[in-house]
Structure formats: C-alpha cells, structure tokens
Amino acid sequence: MHDIKYIRDNPEDFDAALAKRGVEAVAAQILALDEQSRALKTQLQDGQARRNEASKAIGKAKGEGDEETAQALMTEVADLKSKLPGIEDKEREASGRLQDILAALPNLPADGVPLGADEDDNVKIGRWGEPRVFDFTAREHSDIGPALGLDFETAAAMSGSRFAFLRGQMARLQRAIGQFMLDQQTMTNGFEECAPPVLVRDHAMFGTGQLPKFSEDSFQTTDGHWLIPTAEVSLTNSVHGQILDEAQLPIRLTALTPCFRSEAGSAGKDTKGLIRQHQFEKVEMVAIVHPDHSDAEHERMTEAAESILKALELPYRKMLLCTGDMGATARKTYDLEVWLPGQDTYREISSISTCGEYQARRMNARFRPEGEEKGTRFVHTLNGSGLAVGRTLVAILENYQQADGSVTIPPALLPYMAGIEKLEPA
Incomplete structure (x- = not known):
C-alpha cells in the first residue's frame, strides 16, 4: 500500500x-x-x-x-x-x-535497482564456488531420483501433475535438509523458530500482498481460508495491527512449513521434476525492523541464505533483480541461483526482498519510537527463503551424483542422516 x-x-x-x-x-x-x-x-x-x-x-x-x-x-x-x-x-x-x-499497485523500486523488463535484465553481483567437473555426463535430478526414492508416478496417480512422493532414503534426505536449515537459521543466524498456521484468512493474504491481485496463484478452501504460498504470510502477519515498542525491534522469525501454489500461468514451465511443484517445503526468514535498519537487514538476511549454500558446498551466484522481475511487494530483491550441472545452468533457490513499509501499511503494523508517547511509524518488513527445501534437494542430487547413479551426502547433512552416507539406487 x-x-x-x-x-x-x-x-x-x-x-x-x-x-x-x-x-x-x-x-x-x-x-x-x-x-x-x-x-x-x-x-x-x-x-x-x-x-x-x-x-x-x-x-x-x-x-x-x-x-x-x-x-x-x-x-x-x-x-x-x-x-x-x-x-x-x-x-x-x-x-x-x-x-x-x-x-x-506494486511497490516503488529502491534507488539503484536496475531498469529492465524481465530476468534477462538482472545483474550478477557475485559468485561463490566452482562447478564440479564430472568424468561422466551429468544427469538431471528427474533422471537420477526415481531409482533413489523420488516417485512421481504414485504422486501423479493420486494428486495429478506437479506433486512428488518421496520414499525411504530420499524422504530422509529431504527431512535432513529442512532440519539443518532450521538449525542454521536459529542457532547461527539469530532467527526465532516458529510453527505458524498454514491456513490463513483474507486479511493475512492482503497484508503481505497476495490479495487482491494474485489470488489465482494460491489455493482457497471451501470455507474461505487460504493455503499459504509461503510462511512469509503467517510470519509477517504476526504483527498485524500491532503497535510495537521500538525496543522490540528487530524481530527475526523463521519457519519450516509446507507451501502451496497453484502455479497459474506456468503451463509448460519446469514440468519435469521438483522445480515447480504445487506443494513443497521451504524454510522462510522474515524480519520486522526499524526503517533506518532495513537496508542493513537486507544484506544480513542475504548472507544468512548464502550461509546454507556455502555449508552444503553448492556453487551459486547472487543476482540483483531488475524492476521488471521483482515481486510486486518488493523494493529491492536479491536472488541466489544455485548451479545445476544436469541442466547446465543456474536456477533460483532463494529470493530475499526488502519491502519497506509497503506491507506494514497494508497490515497497519507500527512501532512507537523511544521517548515518544503519541507518535508512531510504520515498521519495515523483509522476507526471504533460507532455503527452498525441494530445490536444495535437486541441487544436492545433481551436484553430488556419482557415475553409478548413487548420490553422496554433503558433510554438513551427515549428522541428520542416521548413518546414511550415500543414497544408493534400489
């Protein structure tokens, strides 16, 4: 607003x-x-x-x-x-x-955001890690996964396209990824772990900008609730309608939740594998901060997301999105794109955005500056993936694949894998 x-x-x-x-x-x-x-x-x-x-x-x-x-x-x-x-x-x-x-209307872009029409006009501002050199032809995760427990056929039979059924060691790896990310964000990066509702009402979707313009992108229940497309909705709306004390800021929240997206208008895009699903898991980061600190918080949150990729030793690049590729609520957005050798390209795995007071105005979320009894100001909100679990699973399958179809487990995840060091083909 x-x-x-x-x-x-x-x-x-x-x-x-x-x-x-x-x-x-x-x-x-x-x-x-x-x-x-x-x-x-x-x-x-x-x-x-x-x-x-x-x-x-x-x-x-x-x-x-x-x-x-x-x-x-x-x-x-x-x-x-x-x-x-x-x-x-x-x-x-x-x-x-x-x-x-x-x-x-969308948010106004911040100074320094590059002009552009679409993703082709985004600007690369950094890169980390060197893509692995394979002595065999690297395969895509959708080709590697079925023998390791990634079952698309069973999911399609019960739910249709864009769903997956994970079995055994593959399900364990997905759980390990989510738990590792939560531990990293809470124990190292200073976010408070939350377990929020995944069903919300209209005002919550409006508060973070999903309504009214993007209703087709989400699923609605018969009683009027919405399935969250991201935990950003639940976490950010935790301050809906509140007047906070300045001393309460910053508020940093994180959650691992299922997310649901209709993917309206995405026909033909990423139809293979886990890249674009109707249901997926994601660790979300949200910060509610003093307006003077939002730019610094944006950099901090981006580093928090990058720390996951570095710990998993997954090569990535950092992109500054142009005006035509940013989400409607964002003033400025960084995308982290992970290297996928099977696809021979970088793919988005996290978007970290600062929204200024755009969402706060929609939620009427304010704070009272220290020493002032009457005046209030709108907080600033930020959100980002830390990270998308399914896309991280994709990146691990493709970057850690072996010639025999097995996939080694990144060292950072071994404590979560109950002794499993490698995914072996059935």
Missing part, C-alpha cells in the same frame, strides 16, 4: 517510479478520487454537525414557545437525514475505489 500524502506531494515522482515497473501514470486518477473522497467526507461531517446542532436547537425553540423556528429546524433535520445517507454512500464508493487502486 502507498502513502497518499506522498502521492499528493510528489505525483510526478510517484508516476516516474511506477513507470520503472511498467505501470502507466496513475497519480492524476488517484488524486482526483482522493479529492472527491475528502470533499464528500467534509460535506458529510458538516451535515452531521449541522444535524446535531439543529436537533439540539429544536428543544430550545420549543421550550421558548417558538413553534415557527422549531418547525423550520425539524424540517431542516428531516432534510439532512434524507440526504446524508446518499452522501455517505458516495464517499464510501469513492474511498473504496481509491483503496482498490492503491492496493493493486
């Missing part, structure tokens, strides 16, 4: 910033609705004040025996009572249209 005061004071800057994200000029329309809404509000308030004033004057006029004045006042009150509901309806309509426009 955007600050209407900023738009009133900086309409041209607002339009210029949105233009970087491919959005046509909209400030004039917003300001016209804002002016209409404020004028109707003033008219309504003046009418209500006059109605109350006239109502009180009726009794006084009658007490003084001035029936003519009393009758005139009664006529005026009756006229106001008939007109005010119509003014109220018009104000509600104008205000609703204004809020709908503001809610549908």
Whole structure:
C-alpha cells in the first residue's frame, strides 16, 4: 500500500517510479478520487454537525414557545437525514475505489535497482564456488531420483501433475535438509523458530500482498481460508495491527512449513521434476525492523541464505533483480541461483526482498519510537527463503551424483542422516 500524502506531494515522482515497473501514470486518477473522497467526507461531517446542532436547537425553540423556528429546524433535520445517507454512500464508493487502486499497485523500486523488463535484465553481483567437473555426463535430478526414492508416478496417480512422493532414503534426505536449515537459521543466524498456521484468512493474504491481485496463484478452501504460498504470510502477519515498542525491534522469525501454489500461468514451465511443484517445503526468514535498519537487514538476511549454500558446498551466484522481475511487494530483491550441472545452468533457490513499509501499511503494523508517547511509524518488513527445501534437494542430487547413479551426502547433512552416507539406487 502507498502513502497518499506522498502521492499528493510528489505525483510526478510517484508516476516516474511506477513507470520503472511498467505501470502507466496513475497519480492524476488517484488524486482526483482522493479529492472527491475528502470533499464528500467534509460535506458529510458538516451535515452531521449541522444535524446535531439543529436537533439540539429544536428543544430550545420549543421550550421558548417558538413553534415557527422549531418547525423550520425539524424540517431542516428531516432534510439532512434524507440526504446524508446518499452522501455517505458516495464517499464510501469513492474511498473504496481509491483503496482498490492503491492496493493493486506494486511497490516503488529502491534507488539503484536496475531498469529492465524481465530476468534477462538482472545483474550478477557475485559468485561463490566452482562447478564440479564430472568424468561422466551429468544427469538431471528427474533422471537420477526415481531409482533413489523420488516417485512421481504414485504422486501423479493420486494428486495429478506437479506433486512428488518421496520414499525411504530420499524422504530422509529431504527431512535432513529442512532440519539443518532450521538449525542454521536459529542457532547461527539469530532467527526465532516458529510453527505458524498454514491456513490463513483474507486479511493475512492482503497484508503481505497476495490479495487482491494474485489470488489465482494460491489455493482457497471451501470455507474461505487460504493455503499459504509461503510462511512469509503467517510470519509477517504476526504483527498485524500491532503497535510495537521500538525496543522490540528487530524481530527475526523463521519457519519450516509446507507451501502451496497453484502455479497459474506456468503451463509448460519446469514440468519435469521438483522445480515447480504445487506443494513443497521451504524454510522462510522474515524480519520486522526499524526503517533506518532495513537496508542493513537486507544484506544480513542475504548472507544468512548464502550461509546454507556455502555449508552444503553448492556453487551459486547472487543476482540483483531488475524492476521488471521483482515481486510486486518488493523494493529491492536479491536472488541466489544455485548451479545445476544436469541442466547446465543456474536456477533460483532463494529470493530475499526488502519491502519497506509497503506491507506494514497494508497490515497497519507500527512501532512507537523511544521517548515518544503519541507518535508512531510504520515498521519495515523483509522476507526471504533460507532455503527452498525441494530445490536444495535437486541441487544436492545433481551436484553430488556419482557415475553409478548413487548420490553422496554433503558433510554438513551427515549428522541428520542416521548413518546414511550415500543414497544408493534400489
């Protein structure tokens, strides 16, 4: 959500910033609705004040025996009572249209975010690790996995496409990855572990920006709940509607949860394997911070995600997303892309975004600066994957594969594998 005061004071800057994200000029329309809404509000308030004033004057006029004045006042009150509901309806309509426009607009990009239309315009800003040199032809995880317990056929029979059924040693490896990530984020990187709901209501999805524009990307139950597309929704909304003390900041939360995405509009994309599933697990990081510290927190969270890849010895590169490839709620986003030798390419495994006060305004999440009794400010929110468990599993299968079809376990995961050092083909 955007600050209407900023738009009133900086309409041209607002339009210029949105233009970087491919959005046509909209400030004039917003300001016209804002002016209409404020004028109707003033008219309504003046009418209500006059109605109350006239109502009180009726009794006084009658007490003084001035029936003519009393009758005139009664006529005026009756006229106001008939007109005010119509003014109220018009104000509600104008205000609703204004809020709908503001809610549908993406966040304004931060300074330094590169201009661009899509992922081809993202900028590489770093790389870590050297891709392994194989003495055999590296295979994709979807070719390696079935003999190791990655069962797509059983999942398809019961659930359709974009689901997986993991068995035995493969299921154990997935669990080990998630547990290792949680331990790393809590014990090393300072996040508090949470176990949040995976079913949420409309206001939670609206708060983090999934609604109203991206409803088709998520699954909704018959009773109106939504299955979370990411634990960002649950974790960020933990401060929904709250006024925090400045001393409570920063709040750093993490959770390992199932995530559910309809993948609307992704027909034909990544149809093989685990890359793009309807159901998957992810360790999510969320930070709620003082506005002055959000840029530094963005770098810190990115390092927290990178620490997982380094510990697993998975080569990756760090990308700064361009304006056309960022998510709607983000001001600035880093993507970490892991090397997949079977596909001979880097693929996204984590996105870490700073959202400024965009989500906080939607959630009405604020803090009271130290020493101030009345004034409040909106918090800043950040989120990122630390990491996507399924994609990490893919990266391990492809980077640690052996010529005989087995997959060695990265040293960092051995304490979680109950003595299993290698996945062996059935």
